[in-house]
Structure formats: C-alpha cells, structure tokens
Amino acid sequence: MLVLNHDQVMLQDAARGFVTDRAPVAALRTIRDEKIADGFDRDLWRQMADMGWTGILVPEDQGGLGFGFVGAGVICEEIGRTLTASPFLSTAMMAATALSRAGTPAQQERWLPAIVAGEAVIATAIDEGRKHDPAKTALKAERSGNGFRLTGIKTYVVDGQAADALIVAARTAGAPGETEGISLFLVDPKARGLASERLVTLDSRGAAELTFDGVQVTADDVIGEVDAGHGLVEVVLAAGRAGLAAELSGNAQESFARTVAYLRERKQFGRTIGAFQALQHRAAHLFCEVELARSAVLSALQALDADADKASLAVSVAKAKAAQVARLASQEAIQMHGGIGMTDAIDIGLFMKRMQVASELYGDADFHTDRVALARGF
Structure with missing residues (x-):
C-alpha cells in the first residue's frame, strides 16, 4: 500500500518540525551569502545525528537504526521542503548503503560508527x-x-x-x-x-x-x-536517486503550497487572483501531478526496502516523474507569482535552483525515461 505506517508518520512529523525550526530556507541564504566553505552547517549535521537520522540506513547490529529507505525518503522529502543543505544524501544514504552492504569488517568498523555519530562526511x-x-x-x-x-x-x-x-x-x-x-x-x-x-x-x-x-x-x-562493482554502484546510485526523488517531491509540494497561498492573498481587479478560473485549473492540474510524484517516490522507496537489487526501474520511474513535476511546480510558481517570482526577494527562485541541480544529478528525466523504455523492450 502506498501509505506510511505509524512509525513512519511519526518520523515525518518529527522531521518536519526539526527542519522547519532548525533549517528553514533562511539558513540556506546564510550559507550562500556567507560563502560557508563546506556548503552546509556542521553543527546542524551533528544535530541530525542526535536525531538518529545519520544511522537510518545503517543496520542495528552495526550501530544504526536500520529504519529502511522509506524512512530515509521521509527525511529527504522534508529536507526538500526547506532546502536543507546537509550531507544526508551523500553520507547517510549512499555511503551508508555502500559500506553496510559491501564494506570489509575493517571499513565498517572505521566508518559506520563515524557516520552514525555525525562525525564523518563521505562523498x-x-x-x-x-x-x-x-x-x-x-x-x-x-x-x-x-x-x-x-x-x-x-x-x-x-x-x-x-x-x-x-x-x-x-x-x-x-x-x-x-x-x-x-x-x-x-x-x-x-x-x-x-x-x-x-x-x-x-x-x-x-x-x-x-x-x-x-x-x-x-x-x-x-x-x-x-x-x-557495477551491481553495487547501481544499488548505491539507486539510494541516491530515490533520495533525490523524495527531495524533489518535497520541493514540488512546498512550491505548490507557497503558490496557492499567494493566489489566496494577491489581489487584482478587486479580488484575489485565486478566484480566476484559469489559475484554478492550473493549480488543480499541478496538485494532481504533485500527488502522482509522491506515489511514485513512495513506491520506489518501498521497492528498495523489499529488494534493493531489483528496484532500479521503480527508482528510475520515481526520479523521472519527480524531476518533471518539480520543474512544472517551479515554472508555475514563477509564473503565478508574476515578476516578483524572478527576484531574490522571495524564496521561490531558490526552490527552482535546487530543483534544477537535483533533477540533473545522477540522471535527469530523459536518462531515466530511456532506462525504463529500454528495459521494457522499446
């Protein structure tokens, strides 16, 4: 079923509260404006470790939570909502997957506890x-x-x-x-x-x-x-691609929410612009696309938890769909906000920039659509 269980919902609520409070979009502006060399806040990374996030894909017998890819995806989705900059994708998802699945005992002993403690960044x-x-x-x-x-x-x-x-x-x-x-x-x-x-x-x-x-x-x-190593590379990339798809889904959801809020407050010709039917149709279409992307992402995460070696196509579907929908959400947000949507005065442009990078990273929509088509014999 494409729904979260009770524990996953609790994780989602905790993650949303944490990133909203500790890593709002304003924090990304600080990283950008102050030109922080790491590209993220190391203190925030340690706080994520305190929350248990860094060990979410590390098995319990190796010191982690072993909470699975759906749990990791829930965190990525919330990260996408606030544009949280952190090494969660590279370290807690991709590196943890590689080392926990195929690392030697010495490699696991050296690096997995460091990942769990928030003391290591592995690219x-x-x-x-x-x-x-x-x-x-x-x-x-x-x-x-x-x-x-x-x-x-x-x-x-x-x-x-x-x-x-x-x-x-x-x-x-x-x-x-x-x-x-x-x-x-x-x-x-x-x-x-x-x-x-x-x-x-x-x-x-x-x-x-x-x-x-x-x-x-x-x-x-x-x-x-x-x-x-190609098979291992594909599993590690599947972890990264699924995480990016979840982040893109969160990005699209937040772009949509901010656009709807703007439609309800911006007035023209004596009434809110959300009252105009043409904009209502566009918003309704975007809502449907956002929900489709969420379903595709959750399906991919569940497939990874079921059998990571056989989940590549489900992950490609999710990455392609989430990238397409995040792009649509960004474009619609910019257009429905009008000229101000292109300025740095509001945050919509930051969502568009992250969408562009995340969409290209580890394969864009065309790359993954082609993978699915070839696998289906087209």
Whole structure:
C-alpha cells in the first residue's frame, strides 16, 4: 500500500518540525551569502545525528537504526521542503548503503560508527562528464604492488569539498561503456596525487571536481569485488536517486503550497487572483501531478526496502516523474507569482535552483525515461 505506517508518520512529523525550526530556507541564504566553505552547517549535521537520522540506513547490529529507505525518503522529502543543505544524501544514504552492504569488517568498523555519530562526511565519486552515465567510467585503476594506482577525473562530486573519505568508481578492466570491469575504492581525500577543486554550484551547496594523478590505494581499500562493482554502484546510485526523488517531491509540494497561498492573498481587479478560473485549473492540474510524484517516490522507496537489487526501474520511474513535476511546480510558481517570482526577494527562485541541480544529478528525466523504455523492450 502506498501509505506510511505509524512509525513512519511519526518520523515525518518529527522531521518536519526539526527542519522547519532548525533549517528553514533562511539558513540556506546564510550559507550562500556567507560563502560557508563546506556548503552546509556542521553543527546542524551533528544535530541530525542526535536525531538518529545519520544511522537510518545503517543496520542495528552495526550501530544504526536500520529504519529502511522509506524512512530515509521521509527525511529527504522534508529536507526538500526547506532546502536543507546537509550531507544526508551523500553520507547517510549512499555511503551508508555502500559500506553496510559491501564494506570489509575493517571499513565498517572505521566508518559506520563515524557516520552514525555525525562525525564523518563521505562523498561518492561516479560521474566524469557533463551527463550522468556510470557505465562510461574511465578513471583508470592500474595494478601496482598489492594495490592500484588511480588516474583520471571525477566531476561534480557532491560534498567532495568537505569529505573525510571518498568512494570512487574506477575501471580495473574493460573499456568505457562496459559494465564489467568497474570497481569501488575507499580513498583518503588527502592522499598524494589527489587534487580537489571546489565548485560554485547553482543551488549554493557544495561539490568538487577531483583529479587523480597516480593516487595509490591498497587491496584493503576495495569495496566489494574487483571488476564486479557495477551491481553495487547501481544499488548505491539507486539510494541516491530515490533520495533525490523524495527531495524533489518535497520541493514540488512546498512550491505548490507557497503558490496557492499567494493566489489566496494577491489581489487584482478587486479580488484575489485565486478566484480566476484559469489559475484554478492550473493549480488543480499541478496538485494532481504533485500527488502522482509522491506515489511514485513512495513506491520506489518501498521497492528498495523489499529488494534493493531489483528496484532500479521503480527508482528510475520515481526520479523521472519527480524531476518533471518539480520543474512544472517551479515554472508555475514563477509564473503565478508574476515578476516578483524572478527576484531574490522571495524564496521561490531558490526552490527552482535546487530543483534544477537535483533533477540533473545522477540522471535527469530523459536518462531515466530511456532506462525504463529500454528495459521494457522499446
């Protein structure tokens, strides 16, 4: 059933209260205007840890809550409502998924407790070009001694500028475009030969471009199996994509709510503009689309909880739909607010900017629509 259970509703209420009080949209403006280097508030990250959020996908026997992807998605949705900047997606969802599923005992012992405590930020480096396509991984991992030497570039690594560790997809065999021959490595961001350039992002958050020049890693740094990491990459990306879809859903819901509130207060020709039938039709259409996106996202999160290895199509449907609806919500919000919607005086423009970044990250609507079509034989 596409409904939250009692515990998930309680989590949703707690998350909404927390981000509304501790991380309103004004907090993002502070990060932007004060040019905070991390791209997020580390004190807020520790408070999220105190709430238990950082361990939501870490199994109980490894010190976490083991609350599942639906619970993580509930948090992402509320984060989307207030544009909360944090490493929740990169660390609590993607890194926690990779390490809890395939990390060695030593890797788990070192990093999972640090994630749960809010003491670590771990970024996942996948993309290398302008468009998302993990199968085209070209960063070389050449055997060297008892390990590998990494050479290549990773682009737009979310939270890479503030990471305490990096999970890096590299090619240990095969050629770009092939799914076989991809491996995941846990890399120290301060390793010799690794250069990081902080990127200025549209959504005022943090990302980095990483250049690897013969960075040495050992066999102990491998996550999962050498040459057979594509399946793990897909599960980790599914976690990230589902989290982004949930955030986009929250973004769309809040954009819609703010637009409806404006329709009820803005007056023209002696009456509120919400009384005009043309705007009512547009608002009704947007409401239906927002609800469809919410259902698609919850279905994907439930699929991940049921079997993460078989949830990729459900996640692609959710990511595509949520991206399309968030874009529609932003466009309608800008248009129905009129000229003021394009200014920095109100927050609608900030929702549009985050929507644009989140929609592109880990595959835009076209990428995921194509994945579903190919899987269905079209």
